[in-house]
Each structure stands twice: as structure tokens, then as C-alpha cells.
Amino acid sequence: QVQLVESGGGLVQYGGSLRLSCATSGFNLNYYAIGWFRQAPGKGREGVSCISASEGRTYYGDSVKGRFTISRDTAKNTVYLQMNGLKPEDTGVYYCAAAIGDYAPIEEPDRYKYWGQGTQVTVSS
Helix, strand or coil: CCEEEECCCCCEEEECCEEEEEEEECCCCCHHHEEEEECCCCEEEEEEECCCCCCCCEECCCCCCCCEEEEECCCCCCEEEEECCCCHHCCCCEEEEEECCCCCCCCCCCHHEECCCCEEEEEEC
């Protein structure tokens, strides 16, 4: 059974940092792309970052480039999202998701078949 469980969210001040974790089970990270998405109150879902399956290539949305870093530990079946320089506009529920295959653009969230339950990130000004 495929499962993704996010953790690490919380309340942080402007300019602070958080590291989100996505613990996965039921599948092999070497065969699934993993993406991070977020949804702010009253807004649509936004792709944040993704990491490819075979080589671990990383991709970022324009709003987080230079501030967020996605990584993975295949031995621990866990994907991380290090978030630095947080801004109030980063506030939202963050979800990790898995797509079958090497790579799936974060602009195409429908390609991500499996989703976690989300973790809340709140950045105060």
C-alpha cells in the first residue's frame, strides 16, 4: 500500500526556516518522482518542487527558487523540503505526492497519483 506522510510543519517568523519530511512506504523512490505542492487559504494548489526518480534531479517553482531545497534519502524512503527565508506568502498546507515514472512536472499535478495528508506551514510577518 502506497503511503506518504508529511511532517515538520509549524509556525515560524518571517525569514525563518523549516524542514518538511515526507516519509514514504509501499514503493521504491528510485521509480517514482516526488513533488511538493502547497495550497494557501482561498487559493489553488501550487507546485513547489520535485525530484526525479532515477538521478534525483531537482526542479523548483519560481516563487521558491534560491530559498527551498528538495532532497531525498532513499535508504530512509524519505524526501525532504528545506525551506529558508520564509515569507508570509509561503503560508499554506504543504503536500508531498508521488508520480509513477522518472519525472513529472509540478505544473502537471494530475500526474501525481498518490498524495499525503498535508502539513500546515504558517509564516508570521
